[in-house]
Amino acid sequence: MSALVIADHDNEHLNAATRCTITAAGELGGGVEVLVAGHNCAAVADAAARCEGVSRVLLCDDESCRAQLAENIAPLVVQLAERYTHVLAAATTSGKDLMPRVAALLGVAQISDIIAIVSQDTFIRPIYAGNVLATVQSADSTRVITVRRTAFQSAGDTDNPAPVETVTAAGDSGLARLLEENQTPSERPELTGADVVIAVGRGLGNKEHLDLIEKLADSLGAAIGASRAAVDAGFVPNDYQVGQTGKIVAPRLYIAVGISGAIQHLAGMKDSQVIVAINKDAEAPIFQVADYGIVGDLFTVVPQLIAALNR
């Protein structure tokens, strides 16, 4: 019984979602090792080695891993996999890209987006936009899993770092090449890890009104999220989308502004600790999941809220 966690990182920082995956791997009851595949990414390996519960870090530092293309990383994971009963990654866009490729090369199923571990072969995962929870049992000897970050605590640091060993890359597959990467610039907390999220919907009407939401987010030190409609309308970048097919968040406080509350949106935020809804339509379904609702025009309510917070 041992688990290999594939680290999500940008060659400099370990993604906090990986810390939650390490916690999930620890619940399986065996040893937890972490693979850091990238280029000039020793700092990531050091961070992983300091995570509580990690017994060893495998570092694959190679030019062919720099862009972390699934085509190049999957063969490496497959080489290592036979030593482990479980291979896990966070259900980030990189984890979702990589892990099915790993599973298919191993000839096993992949178990997506688990929210609980029942036993070493049995897991709970949401289906149908989170309207149903399925308990699934795997018949495979290697279980390839992606983990929903918000369902597991983040692994802390220890003073006693695990050893870091190097492993050899599988090389460049020649199938894919990274041309360009555009990071959405943001001074705000990262959406999936934020304590407070202000989410904006189509009700904002127009991109020019976004500064109202920015000001509210400033007063609360919040991240900004959005409904699909707000992204499609161009109010905010694509990676702000919360929902079934966007990001899953579960902050301490989620404030939905001008969002109707479609099931696809609720799928991404209904596990938040406290939900506030501001909507002018008293019948909007978002009020069914909100702990506190204000029925009113956001252009009146939000400025009042900002003023009261800054008082």
Next chain:
Amino acid sequence: MKILVAVKRVVDYNVRVRPMADETGVEISNAKMSMNPFDEIAVEEAIRLKEAGIADEVVLVSLGVSQCQETLRTGLAMGADRALHVETDVELQPLAVAGLLKAIVDRENPALVVLGKQAIDDDANQTGQMLAALLGWGQGTFACAVKIESGAAVVTREIDGGTRTVSLKLPAVITTDLRLNEPRYVKLPDIMKAKKKSIEKLAPEDFDLDITPRLQTLKVSEPPKRKAGIIVDDVNELLDKLRNEAKVI
């Protein structure tokens, strides 16, 4: 260039699905069924590539029960040329679907396979990546822009921090995200015309492949319900509740 598009018949996105009382499955016997929305985007993208003169044939494939034919008819009405239906009543999981799709790719030799990034029923988000692995091809997942130029697919992908653009050697697999395009509405004459297009029937037994499910669903249940909330009168009451009752600010 030939494009193969895989389409799945799923419960319509407007239907709120619930577990059955005995928790052995979900209540969908009378639910409205539709083409998985992401697959509609995949069909649209393939047809646009044909309209742009880049592709010369768009072939659809669906795997599952006999009613998948309706889903295929929708795609044919959108403008696909012909369709394949691998008919089975057996539950197919992503690895089995990827295996069957690989067998079809081996027969059809497309230069591009386009699929939706996830099906909105099992929310697995796996089949495209698995197919690419089995074929040994590159994969452009969660695509929001696709260009075909000199033997390569240039795919812009939606990722957590923004977007990234990759160049994939052809043949390749692409999975679609929501913002790749807006699928066209089919008009009545197109539906009539589509009735004449061919749907070839196949069976999983035509391929030498183990499609037994690897994951057994032990039970399905309702997620925990949130407790009912309240409507507050104004901003001051809201802040009071957030500070003193919920203690979240």
